[in-house]
Amino acid sequence: MKRFAAYDPPEYQNWQADPETMRDFRARIDADPARREVVRGIGQDDLLAMYAGLLRNRLHEIALKRWVKNGVISKAWLGVGEEAATIGPVHALRRSGPGRDVVAPMIRNCGACHEFGMPVASIFRTYLGTGDAPAGGRDLHVGDLEYGVLAPISHVGDVVPVIAGIALSFQIRGEDRVGLTWIGDGSTKTAAFHEGINLAAVRRLPALFIIQNNQIALGTRLKVHAAGSFHDWPAMYGVAGAVFDGNHVLDAFAATRLAADRARAGEGVTLLIAETFRMGGHATHDEREARSLFEPELFRSWGRRDPVGMFETWLLDEGIDRARLESIEAGVTAEVDAAAEEALKSREASMPRGDTAGHGAYAASAVANPAWG
Numbered sequence: 076m077k078r079f080a081a082y083d084p085p086e087y088q089n090w091q092a093d094p095e096t097m098r099d100f101r102a103r104i105d106a107d108p109a110r111r112e113v114v115r116g117i118g119q120d121d122l123l124a125m126y127a128g129l130l131r132n133r134l135h136e137i138a139l140k141r142w143v144k145n146g147v148i149s150k151a152w153l154g155v156g157e158e159a160a161t162i163g164p165v166h167a168l169r170r171s172g173p174g175r176d177v178v179a180p181m182i183r184n185c186g187a188c189h190e191f192g193m194p195v196a197s198i199f200r201t202y203l204g205t206g207d208a209p210a211g212g213r214d215l216h217v218g219d220l221e222y223g224v225l226a227p228i229s230h231v232g233d234v235v236p237v238i239a240g241i242a243l244s245f246q247i248r249g250e251d252r253v254g255l256t257w258i259g260d261g262s263t264k265t266a267a268f269h270e271g272i273n274l275a276a277v278r279r280l281p282a283l284f285i286i287q288n289n290q291i292a293l294g295t296r297l298k299v300h301a302a303g304s305f306h307d308w309p310a311m312y313g314v315a316g317a318v319f320d321g322n323h324v325l326d327a328f329a330a331t332r333l334a335a336d337r338a339r340a341g342e343g344v345t346l347l348i349a350e351t352f353r354m355g356g357h358a359t360h361d362e363r364e365a366r367s368l369f370e371p372e373l374f375r376s377w378g379r380r381d382p383v384g385m386f387e388t389w390l391l392d393e394g395i396d397r398a399r400l401e402s403i404e405a406g407v408t409a410e411v412d413a414a415a416e417e418a419l420k421s422r423e424a425s426m427p428r429g430d431t432a433g434h435g436a437y438a439a440s441a442v443a444n445p446a447w448g
């Protein structure tokens with residue numbers, strides 16, 4: 076894929092596949108027989124859709140970075156380097172139709188929005204606060220329940236009991252659906268996470284939780300906020316567990332598909348642990364500081380593991396035509412560019428009126444002005 080000197084992390088700018096890293100990538104597929112079967116069963120169209128999804132994730136975030144640089148928005152929360160931990164799992168779910176699953180992405184998982192069918196323009200409109208954004212310009216967290224995507228709740232961890240509740244409703248109605256959310260390594264320290272996963276565990280709800288261990292929470296490194304290993308947590312909660320490589324879209328897909336199959340079969344929760352690394356800042360404002368928190372060698376070693384570059388190399392090794400991948404990339408690039416243009420037009424034409432600020436808000440607005448209802 077095309078690299079961007081102004082926006083990519085330094086390790087990605089002249090990215091070349093590293094033979095040893097690619098050997099590990101292949102070995103990972105073969106390491107677990109059940110996952111290998113799942114990966115072998117993915118058709119070519121689905122593989123290429125996942126490639127497009129990774130690109131859409133990377134490129135819509137680069138577009139947001141460009142807006143930050145040009146002063147269109149003040150900051151953006153990105154998932155660079157962690158895209159496979161989003162795109163693999165969502166492609167393993169049912170993403171359309173009335174029986175679609177429900178996902179609750181956190182800030183690093185915005186790729187779930189477009190892969191569940193939300194137009195990329197909706198993501199941009201949300202950032203611009205336009206009246207035609209899904210939240211009507213009232214919240215910059217991206218999601219749209221019309222598409223089965225619950226927007227992030229600002230209080231990290233709180234979405235875990237919400238997904239447990241959604242899964243409970245699927246169970247009560249006898250629906251064959253699952254709910255999935257991601258929890259950052261830092262956010263696992265909240266009471267809400269504990270309460271939510273415990274309820275889901277004990278009721279054997281069709282809920283999947285992915286601890287996205289990117290080794291850091293804001294500016295606090297994992298070793299400062301966590302003792303022990305997340306790998307022990309599934310047993311602690313009495314649920315099934317699996318660890319996957321968060322930079323390996325196929326491993327992420329396979330682990331999630333197996334977990335979703337178990338949930339649909341009534342076997343309850345799986346707690347998945349994605350091992351990955353945050354290549355950027357918490358958001359665009361602290362990228363330089365974020366680089367100072369770890370040794371440069373750590374960035375170099377994770378930099379060799381670019382989830383998009385590794386998957387692209389694997390597809391080429393599997394015999395997919397380079398021209399085919401380039402045409403997918405051209406298509407996604409055009410889609411993202413057009414979406415950005417469209418959203419900028421909304422900023423001209425569809426900003427929310429000030430007197431609607433209280434609409435959709437609860438008690439506080441009704442008390443402040445009963446006329447708002």
Ligand SMILES: Cc1ncc(C[n+]2csc(CCOP(=O)(O)OP(=O)(O)O)c2C)c(N)n1
Binds near residue numbers: 230231232293353357
């Ligand atoms: C309950 C709560 N505490 C603190 C914050 C402020 N905050 C926002 S993101 C974040 C760090 C989250 O780290 P992690 O869960 O590892 O997710 P990551 O950002 O690494 O994806 C913090 C402390 C918050 N939003 N909610």
Ligand SMILES: [Mg+2]
Binds near residue numbers: 260288289290291
């Ligand atoms: Mg984290």
